[in-house]
Amino acid sequence: MTGTAKGMIGFDWAYCRALAVGVQDGIADEDVERWLPEARKVHERILKERESGLLAFWDIIEDEKVEERVLEIAEHFKGRLVDNIVVLGIGGSALGAQALFDALVSPFYNLTTRPRFFVLDNIDPLTFSQFLDMVDLGRTVFVVISKSGTTAETLSQFLIVKERVVSLLGREALKKHFVVVTDPDKGVLRSWVRESGVLSCDIPPGLGGRFSVLSAVGLVPAALLGLDIRELREGARAMAALCETASVIENPAYCNGLYHVIADLDKGKNIHVYWAYSDSLYSFADWLRQLIAESLGKKVGEKLYGPTPVKARGVTDQHSQLQLYREGPNNKIITFIGVKSWPADVDIPPAEEESLADAGYLGGKKMGELFHAEQRATAWALAEAGRPNITLWFPQVTPYTIGQAFFLYELQTVFMGYLYGVNPFDQPGVELSKKMTYGLMGRKGFEEFVRYL
Structure with missing residues (x-):
C-alpha cells in the first residue's frame, strides 16, 4: 500500500498479484524481477530528459x-x-x-x-x-x-x-x-x-x-x-516528489506502470479498465482514456503496441459490464478508482412496513457504506475468478488529491511508453485523417489527399 501520508492518494495492488489470482493471470515477484533492469534504464532516461528540459x-x-x-x-x-x-x-x-x-x-x-x-x-x-x-x-x-x-x-x-x-x-x-x-x-x-x-x-x-x-x-x-488552482498544482508537486525515487517498487507511477505493462505483454491483459466508483471521477477516467490511447497506441516497425483503455462507472456498470469482466475473455486488468470519504452522506432509514421486511438489512446504514461494500465485493469477486484488479484510493476528492492523480498518470504513461519502446508524446496515427479533412474542406496544400476519397 502506498500513499499512506495524510491527503495522499495511494494504490492497493493486492488483487493483481499472483497470490490472489494465480500465476497465469497475476503478477509474481519473478515477473517484476525480469523487468527491473529495463525499468531502471527508463528511470535514468527520464532523469536525463527532465534535466534537459524535455519533460514539459x-x-x-x-x-x-x-x-x-x-x-x-x-x-x-x-x-x-x-x-x-x-x-x-x-x-x-x-x-x-x-x-x-x-x-x-x-x-x-x-x-x-x-x-x-x-x-x-x-x-x-x-x-x-x-x-x-x-x-x-x-x-x-x-x-x-x-x-x-x-x-x-x-x-x-x-x-x-x-x-x-x-x-x-x-x-x-x-x-x-x-x-x-x-x-x-x-x-x-x-x-x-x-x-x-x-x-x-x-x-x-x-x-x-x-x-x-x-x-x-x-x-x-x-x-x-x-x-483552487494553487492547491491543485501543490498536489501535483507532492506526487512528483514521491515519484522522484529510483526504486521501481516504491515509486507509485513506476510500480503501477510496470504492473500494467507486465499485465499487457506477459499476461495477455491488453484491455485496461478504469472503473470510477465516484461520479465525480468518471470524467477523470475519460481523461485517462485519451492519455493512454494516444500516448501508447503506436506502431513500431511491424510491431503494434498499446493497451485499449475503457472507462466504467460504479456501481452502475456492475449491471452492464461486470458479467463480461468476470466470465468473459480474461484479457483485462481493472483499476477501481475509489473515494474513502465524501463531504456528505445519506442515512438509509429503517424499512418499517412488513411488506418491506426484506429490505430491512439496509436500515440504519449509510448510502456510502453500500457504495463501498459494492466496490469491495466487486473487486473480490473479480479476483476470485482470476481477474486481476487494482484499487486507487482517494482519501477525498479535493484540488490537492486530483492534482496528484493527474501528475501520477502522466508520469506513469511516459514510463510505460518507454518500456514499450514507443514515443508517448506523438500521435502520428491521427495525421492522415486531419490532412484528408483539410483537403475535403478546401484548405490549400492538401488537395492531393482528396483523391483517396
Whole structure:
C-alpha cells in the first residue's frame, strides 16, 4: 500500500498479484524481477530528459509564472456579470477542464450557480446550434484552447462565435468575451490575439495537449470558476516528489506502470479498465482514456503496441459490464478508482412496513457504506475468478488529491511508453485523417489527399 501520508492518494495492488489470482493471470515477484533492469534504464532516461528540459509536463507544475498569469486573467473577469464560462476545444484541450470541473463541483452546479460551465468539445451542428440559441452571448466568456492554434474543429467554433459576438455587441466587446490559450508564437489564434488584443495564456511548445491539464489549458477554466488552482498544482508537486525515487517498487507511477505493462505483454491483459466508483471521477477516467490511447497506441516497425483503455462507472456498470469482466475473455486488468470519504452522506432509514421486511438489512446504514461494500465485493469477486484488479484510493476528492492523480498518470504513461519502446508524446496515427479533412474542406496544400476519397 502506498500513499499512506495524510491527503495522499495511494494504490492497493493486492488483487493483481499472483497470490490472489494465480500465476497465469497475476503478477509474481519473478515477473517484476525480469523487468527491473529495463525499468531502471527508463528511470535514468527520464532523469536525463527532465534535466534537459524535455519533460514539459513536469516543468510546468514548477513554473510559478503560469499560476500568476492565470490568476491575473481570473481577476480581470472578477465582479463582472458573467453567466457562462464556455470552453471551445477538443481532446486534450477539453478533457482535463471537464475532469477538473466534474471532480470539484456539484453535479448540479449549473442548475444552481453562476457562472455556469460548458465544454463544447464536439462539432455536432445540432448541439452547437442549440447551445447558441440558449446562451446569452452578452454574459458569456469563451475560453478558446488549441495548442497549435490551427485545430479545425476549434477554429470553426471560434469563427462562428466571434462573428455572433461582433454582430451583437461590436468588435470592442471581443476583449470582454474571449480568452485564448495557445502556442506563444505560432498559429492562427496567436496571430488573432496580436491583432485583437484579447487576453491570452501560452501553452509551452513542448507540452502536448493530453499532458497539459496542469498548465493554462486546465487552469484558466478552473480559475474562472474560482477553483483552487494553487492547491491543485501543490498536489501535483507532492506526487512528483514521491515519484522522484529510483526504486521501481516504491515509486507509485513506476510500480503501477510496470504492473500494467507486465499485465499487457506477459499476461495477455491488453484491455485496461478504469472503473470510477465516484461520479465525480468518471470524467477523470475519460481523461485517462485519451492519455493512454494516444500516448501508447503506436506502431513500431511491424510491431503494434498499446493497451485499449475503457472507462466504467460504479456501481452502475456492475449491471452492464461486470458479467463480461468476470466470465468473459480474461484479457483485462481493472483499476477501481475509489473515494474513502465524501463531504456528505445519506442515512438509509429503517424499512418499517412488513411488506418491506426484506429490505430491512439496509436500515440504519449509510448510502456510502453500500457504495463501498459494492466496490469491495466487486473487486473480490473479480479476483476470485482470476481477474486481476487494482484499487486507487482517494482519501477525498479535493484540488490537492486530483492534482496528484493527474501528475501520477502522466508520469506513469511516459514510463510505460518507454518500456514499450514507443514515443508517448506523438500521435502520428491521427495525421492522415486531419490532412484528408483539410483537403475535403478546401484548405490549400492538401488537395492531393482528396483523391483517396
